[in-house]
Amino acid sequence: MTEEHPRLTRRAFLVYLLGLAGALGLAGLLAPIVRYAYPVAKAQVAEKQKVAEKSTLTPLGAAVTFDYQEAPAALILLKDGTPKAFYLACTHFGCIVKWQPENTIFYCPCHGGAFAPDGTVVAGPPPKPLVELKVVDEGGVLFVEGTVA
Numbered sequence: 001m002t003e004e005h006p007r008l009t010r011r012a013f014l015v016y017l018l019g020l021a022g023a024l025g026l027a028g029l030l031a032p033i034v035r036y037a038y039p040v041a042k043a044q045v046a047e048k049q050k051v052a053e054k055s056t057l058t059p060l061g062a063a064v065t066f067d068y069q070e071a072p073a074a075l076i077l078l079k080d081g082t083p084k085a086f087y088l089a090c091t092h093f094g095c096i097v098k099w100q101p102e103n104t105i106f107y108c109p110c111h112g113g114a115f116a117p118d119g120t121v122v123a124g125p126p127p128k129p130l131v132e133l134k135v136v137d138e139g140g141v142l143f144v145e146g147t148v149a
């Protein structure tokens, strides 16, 4: 009993080879497009940084200003004593806002933008709230650790 093996002809081999080259070429063309459409998420390193002792702050009083990951930020206590921290870059054009305890707002001198103590916009052109930092209270010592999602 003899078994017949299908024979690969030269033509079939060349067609196979062309198909393979075409598939590889197409993959090479599509890879950058797919990578653009689905970028690899950047690893956000949420550095933990000590900011202040909570006992040194008063609700809606003076802010503690500091740099977090090379950007100016400030920490205040809300009326109920909840600590809140924000990057101070205005969400309009990036001017640095300043906490005004007498008016209980973060004020932007560039175009008159104003943000409430919780970072929400209360006046002016800023389109979004201030970027909030996550505050961690460890036995009365306040740290910031990344941003609030």
Ligand code: FES
Residues within 6 Å of the ligand: 090, 091, 092, 093, 094, 095, 108, 109, 110, 111, 112, 113, 124, 125, 126
């Ligand atoms: S940059 Fe702050 S209001 Fe325009």
